[in-house]
Amino acid sequence: MALIILGHPDFDKSIANKTIVEELQHSHLNIEVRHLQKHYPDYKIDAEAEQKTLLRHKTIVFQYPLYWYNMPAILKHWFDIVFEYQFAFGSKGDKLKGKNFIPSFTIGGPESDYKTLGEHHFRVHEFCKNLEQTAYFSQMNYIDPFYFHETSLTAGYTKEEVSQKARNEAKRLITLLDRLK
Template sequence: MALIILAHPDIDKSFANKTIIEELSKISPDIEIRNLVKLYPDYKIVAKEEQELLLKHQTIVFQYPFYWYNMPAILKHWFDVVFEHQFAYGSKGDKLKGKNFVPSFTVGGSEKEYYTLGEHHFRVDDFCKNMEQTAYYAQMNYINPVYFHGTSATAGYTEDEVISKAKKHAQRLAGLIETLK
């Protein structure tokens, strides 16, 4: 089935990402979930172990909150350690060729803030070019990101609103994973 690389720095305080993971576990109990913060609180990621898991799955989903227009530090570090030369790229680095690469994340602000004249000046997809290029460089199939806006309490969203959106997100993501089998 699919492998979920969960990269939330504090999942216990999350409404959105925590709900997504809980719902995915109910919808598709055969999905394997790797909570990077729980596994590697010291950031000492074991490349070989992670690589072996990547090899076992056709679809890899990267689940995280959108932080400062990017991914959390632990996920960036995970890529730095796991996507090694001659594994993910290089003359013999074709181990991930043809696997599905799915970014899945939550965005705190509203959609209207992410456009040319909005507070953040760019669409969210514009901030995903690094993920897209990583997938292409590793010869993976980049799947357009699955995400939703409005997860921040500081932006005025309630816990119930966020949980409702997160449940819908999990349904969409599970449906996508099903089509990628």
């Protein structure tokens, strides 16, 4: 069974992330989704409950939209609270050892903007170093991120285009999760 930590602060308005989560839930896989904004609208995250949930799963997918080159605040806060000393790191902090860590996110703009000479000057993987280090430090198996571009309707992409790309991305993720069972 895989766990999806959903860190989208406005999930009801999402097209890409919502499509991915729905495709995962309707797949043949046994998926548990923890919708952080729904569980913790006040940001008062229950570390013990979240840790117990993590312990039940071999694979954890972190699903979110890329906001200002990072994860949304609620997901960052979740990491700060849940990946605590002697749970995720420290002399007794090996509780996540060997679990799979999969970042899965959506990017509003085109891929061409995420190049050295593009508008954002860096490749997407360069914005993921903190995730890779978090996985490494907590002894998890970091799996290269799943992501796709052109998800913003304000940038002129249509709902149909975004939905189709999201379905394709979900299929790739389902294939990986199937392999990791």
